[in-house]
Amino acid sequence: MEPVLVIHGIGNRDQHAWSQEVQELEERFETVTGNSTFQFIPVYWGDLAAHTENLDACMPDLEPAPSFSVPRVNPQNAKVTDLLNLINRLPAIVAAPIKAQLEAALNQVAGDAVRSYLAQQYQTARVSNRHMITTSLGDIMVYQRNQAAIQGRVWEVLKAFDVRKMGYGTSRKSVHVVAHSLGGVIAVDTIIRGKLPLHAKSLTTFGSQFPYFHLVDPRPTVPAYTGEPIVMPPQLKRWINLWEPLDPLSFVASKMFQLSSGKPVTDIQVHPEGGMTELLQGYHYTHGIYWQTRELLDALKENLLK
Missing domain, CATH: 3.40.50.1820 (Alpha/Beta hydrolase fold, catalytic domain)
Known part of the structure; x- marks a missing residue:
């Protein structure tokens, strides 16, 4: 042979x-x-x-990733709409810095939420496929x-x-x-x-x-x-x-x-x-x-x- x-x-x-x-x-x-x-x-x-x-020794301990959904919001009932209407009644010199601070705060909160979700999803996939x-x-x-x-x-x-x-x-x-x-x-x-x-x-x-x-x-x-x-x-x-x-x-x-x-x-x-x-x-x-x-x-x- x-x-x-x-x-x-x-x-x-x-x-x-x-x-x-x-x-x-x-x-x-x-x-x-x-x-x-x-x-x-x-x-x-x-x-x-x-x-x-022993791969778990170098992997983070994570809870299962939560499902991610964006709730539907009715702009007419949203508190932020009332707040913006109130701000818009203020003199421009006062309203401008408030809007800038509000935009920055909303951007930070949204970024933190999305970043947390993506990190959880990524690490869950990483651990699952180790x-x-x-x-x-x-x-x-x-x-x-x-x-x-x-x-x-x-x-x-x-x-x-x-x-x-x-x-x-x-x-x-x-x-x-x-x-x-x-x-x-x-x-x-x-x-x-x-x-x-x-x-x-x-x-x-x-x-x-x-x-x-x-x-x-x-x-x-x-x-x-x-x-x-x-x-x-x-x-x-x-x-x-x-x-x-x-x-x-x-x-x-x-x-x-x-x-x-x-x-x-x-x-x-x-x-x-x-x-x-x-x-x-x-x-x-x-x-x-x-x-x-x-x-x-x-x-x-x-x-x-x-």
Whole structure:
């Protein structure tokens, strides 16, 4: 069996569920292609990612946000109308400073009320979504600091598979790599690193941020982007990158990178199935949409079988 490394992205904390997802992807690939010579191997690094326990220790204690409504006011019965009528009867030299003070006071009261409401709503949303935020932004922060250990997990998994010491992942025996989200960043970083780079026969990324990461934080082992495509190291033989328009965490790669063979990186836009119901349910917006798409299976066929 030939190994296919599958690396997950942000927010994954269930190793068993991850292994099942990879197994299901392998089964769908075999069903579509009739090819059973590949073993899809899950690379799990969630235990090295951001800690999500005790988040309440840094969050404010808040009561549930109250509903916000503006009562209807009849100007004819409003006391402020009577007050303004009274002020308007005063000489202008007296009325002007009173109106100015009244306007300032009303502005302050209204501002305080709206500010208090918005702050309550924002903090409530922030506290309610603390785990989701931590397992996304937090995972990115932890990876940036702990790259060596997380990239090392790729090699640990590969060596556990390579019991016959065939040299999988080295220049002797390059491997196929499939990676989602931040897993794509981990994969490319492991491929291009200076010491013990991973040799990839093919790379399939989807919903990945490596192009963006390299723009804002250029990796030292490949040139920074200056307007011309960056030639990737020869240990990366083929790269197909999937992206979806409603996924804010997906980026294209073909504008920035090309393979050492001179061939371009292939970008493929994903077109999810489903109609208005799925769209309104958020199906088309989810970052994890790629797993069930035809485009992913087509990309795997292209990368693994050709």
